[in-house]
Amino acid sequence: MISGERSVMVLLSKSPEETFRIGRILADGLEAGDVVALTGELGSGKTCLTQGIANGLGVPESYVVTSPTFTLINEYPGRRVDLYHLDVYRLTGCADLAEMGYDEYLSGRGVMVIEWAEKIRGAVPFDALFVVMTYLEENVRKIEISGCPDRIGFWEKTLKEGGC
Secondary structure, three states, rough: OOOOEEEEEEEEEEEHHHHHHHHHHHHHOOOOOOOOEEOOOOOOOHHHHHHHHHHHHHOOOOOOOHHHOOEEEEEOOOOOOOEEEEEEEHHHOOHHHHHHHHHHOOOOOOOEEEEEEEHHHHHOOOOOEEEEEEEEEOOOOHHHHHEEHHHHHHHHHHHHHHOO
């Protein structure tokens, strides 16, 4: 990839189940060390997408994947790779990350999903997968995904073929 080159894929989800399915498909292309930076208003589907990613990574169904608004981070063991789920809504900025061990989570042992990533934009790696979720109607969401062209191409092809 040429430095700075990114591709964008725009999807329309018409239900929470479809958002979950998109998360599962995204998980197929994720590996240890990847960061997924989620942005979007309250109720736009960030946690639902994360639940699909968790399912796709093989997090056992016995784990209830919820937004860690007050704990800041939840760790889930996956069959393929672990999931680190951060919710930085309550943080005031990047300076608060050191206390939660943010750099350790970037070490590459798992996939990190960050809700409200816009609050710590300066600390999100450039090569992260950026996902902007927009509430359009009660069950309709626009999901704009940007990242490395090769990876976006993989997900576009997978979605076109019906996904998982």
